[in-house]
Amino acid sequence: MEFKMERTGLLKVGDILPVTEGKLPTSYYYTLGRAYAMSANYAFSERLMAKEGRVAEINETPKGFFVTVEFE
DSSP states (O other): OEEEESSSSSOOTTOEEEEEEEEOSSOEEEEETTTTEEEOOBOGGGOOOOSEEEEEEEEEETTEEEEEEEOO
């Protein structure tokens, strides 16, 4: 799952972080750690059941920093 991070230096590859689920009227979103990064919105059928994940990759693009997190 990919998360958008506004600033770098907060995480490193291999970190294991908790994930908090937020609910919108028709979808769910996820916050990584202490609000280090946020996910896109996901439909009910795509809902994440894991409570923590491992940072697999951190990429910098012209649109910002993106963190890829792996879950069991």
